[in-house]
Amino acid sequence: MLRIIDSASRFAGLIAGWGYFLIALMLGYEVFMRYLGDPTIWAEELSRMFLIWATFGGAALLLHRRQHIVITLLTDNLSPGARRAQELFVLAFIVALSGVVVYFGSGIAYDSFARGRTTGSMLDVPAWWSQVSIPACFALLGLQALAEAVRVALNGIDTAAPQRIDH
Template identity: 45%
Template sequence: MLRVIDSLSEWSGRLAAWLFFVIGIFIVYEVVARYVFLSPTVWSEELSRFLQIWATYLAAAAVLKNRQLIVIDVITRNSSEKIRIGCETLALLVIVVFCLVAVWYGLGIAVESIRIGRASSSMLAVPSWLSEAAIPVGFALLLVQALAELARTVSGTTRPAPPRH
């Protein structure tokens, strides 16, 4: 099961990376269209923002899986293994609780947007739920990965963090 969760997180991380790549293409296209051809687009900025929202939330689980979150290790740097495991468990529990809250409220906001037909105020009028859904989806992925990391930590099979540069 942990391998399935890790694979899902890796897949979402790769998708996020490709979305960031596409955003770069959109921005380059917009710059050329605006400043070379004097013909700006109506879609580039909004779609770039939309994809950035999705890419950011999709990447969170992969970042946790690869242990690349920002870490303040003042307490654990020179501590015993028991204290390190305790701090890591506590941090993962905080992530789990935060994810549960974010999924719950994020889902409520997206459902409300669907119910009332809320859309962006741009010329594209993109339905708001399309970007709002990134929150419950991304935090659900992060929640599952955090639970997997918690299981590893409690069982003593934690993967080592990658070396810091």
């Protein structure tokens, strides 16, 4: 099960990376077209939607690789047992927060879907296309946090350096 979650996180991270690449292409194209006096109606809005998906879509992979920003002023001086307990607490907090975000974010996205809400821009895309990214990506983040908690509980953590698991 851990490998499935890790694979899903890696896939989401890959899609996030390509999303950022597409954002750069879209905005570069938009700048070029504005220079020619013929701006697009789609580049800004689609790049914003891709940005939301890419940003939250990469969070689970960053957690798996332990590449989130970490402040270690206090934790570097903890004993291995205390460090393990602290890590498990943080991962449990991420799971709980993810659950709250999935619950409320799903309601917001569903409400927009049910009401047919759109962005109100010239492109007028359905609002739920962006909104569903929050519960979807936080669900994956919560699952990855659970997977990491299992790893920490079973194997401990390396207190000398951030953990990086690549299989």
